[in-house]
Amino acid sequence: MKAAVILISEAGYETAQSIHKEYKFPVYSLHKEQKTIYINNIDELLKVEFHHFEAFIFIGAMGICVRSIASYIEDKHTDPAILCIDCNGQSVISVLSGHIGGANELAKQVAATIGATPVITTQSDKLGLWALDTLAKRFNWYVNKQQMNKEISLFTSGKSTALLLSIRDKGTEWMEANHPANVKVFYHYEDIQQNDYSLLLIVSPFTPRNIHIPYLIYAPKCLHIGIGLAHQAEPVEEILKEMESTLNEHGISKDTILDFSTINEKKDEPAVKRLQQTYPILFYAAKELKEVNVPNPSSTVKKYMNTYSVSEASAILSADNKKLIINKTKGKKWTLAASIDYKFLRQGHIEIIGAGPGDPDLISVRGRKMLEKADLILYAGSLVPRELTECAKLGATVKSSASLDLEEQIDLMKKFYDKGKLVVRLHTGDPCLYGAIQEQMNFFDKYHMNYHITPGISAFQAAAAELRSQFTIPRKVQTIILTRGEGRTLMPEKEKLHLLARSQSTMCIYLSADIVEKVQAELLQEYPETTPVAACYRLTWKEQRIYRGQLKDLNHLLRDNNLTLDTLIVVGDAIDNRQGLSELYSSHFTHLFRKAKE
Missing domain, CATH: 3.30.420.180 (CobE/GbiG C-terminal domain)
Known part of the structure; x- marks a missing residue:
């Protein structure tokens, strides 16, 4: 945003400089201050620049701000955003062009920057309602009318509103997840009894016929x-x-x-x-x-x-x-x-989601939102805590895949997909690591089914966090190897453990607790027997257990503690290492901090 700060009160100088440092907005001042542009009076500036800037931030008395802009105000669709900040930097007030001009959003951003309170009086914001006049700009839609005061009035007064969604994009997903209580969502025009509603909102490239109540159409380029x-x-x-x-x-x-x-x-x-x-x-x-x-x-x-x-x-x-x-x-x-x-297309969709290592709080925000609106949640049996599915909406089908073979899983997902439903396939950790999603994606691709992957936190990341260890140490270890031992699943010849171990990297070994003797023997071919190891069982689950030791004791570490396949083995000098000091913090770079402080 191209914006300018107008410093009315000398007491607001520090606030003006804080805004300038963060946003690089020029500061015009009625006082000759450093790092400001001196002006004789505000009117001379606004006469030339009022429509050249997208926003003006006044620092000083509200009365001066209002009188300064009064003669230049023309239309909310073209006027710049106007903010006013008190000289102490305690309140950031959205004065003009709150929605369309972006003053409300800018007020929130600036307030967060200077530690102030945003003051927004727009009715829709105060009531937690949508700003109908900014939806098109926000989601890159075309809207059928610019003057929508009647529709906004109906909406903000809480009148019953029907929302018709005939396409799917980020905007419609947001509307579905965040619609106010006075809005009911429909997907087919013929399902709407118009006499039951005071307002109709439509997100579609089509204009339906025979609409006899006030309406707005938001149309994406599609x-x-x-x-x-x-x-x-x-x-x-x-x-x-x-x-x-x-x-x-x-x-x-x-x-x-x-x-x-x-x-x-x-x-x-x-x-x-x-x-x-x-x-x-x-x-x-x-x-x-x-x-x-x-x-x-x-x-x-x-x-x-x-x-x-x-x-x-x-x-x-x-x-x-x-x-x-x-x-x-x-x-x-x-x-x-x-x-x-x-x-x-508003069609069936399959979202493959990484559930994270176990703790329900470690799923991504996107993953959680998808779970909340899914029609079918198919989760990976005992590998994913059922608590993760407790956010499912009323009426959703939640099923473990543990008792289903691949064909049965595919049939179940396709049944929901063909009805235009949202399917979430919930896998442990991150789906790209031993997630067994390849066969499913082959099927989706074959039948041109719409799907997407939401990544998750992997067990190796949880291990680093729980071990309080940085797995890369400057000048010592700069590589992390994620692999598994060779059991029933054969390893490519060039990926044998003893070959990978030659690099002396931090190694995270999955799915290998049952062949730990073989894993230990291969690692000892390259790592010293005193190399730190950690056996991490059910990371971030309630029953999590972590055992530290040395490589020579790895077999006993797992066997004596009855650790099963749900164990990640970590090997390398990065475990518990506090000796590797990053060059950024070394004495050779202290001049950077002196410069930043200055």
């Missing part, structure tokens, strides 16, 4: 438009107007279009050149297009273009979505088809 054109089709403006009219007939605004696409041979068409001034244009070879199955193949198009489709096939390829929302529509010299980008 549509791919495929076009076909006659050779040197003219007049261009008429063709583009006809296309726009066709989109409007389907309830689609041009503001929802991500891109247009067509065949390579149309690169030099006048209409394409004109569209390129506004939209990205994607081009496809005929051999790519003819591989796409389309609803309306054309032998005529095949005769001239060597593919049965241009508009439908290019829309499908661009969207990576086989389903069209507008099948091929013909004009006099053009054809048009449209599809929603697959990332925005």
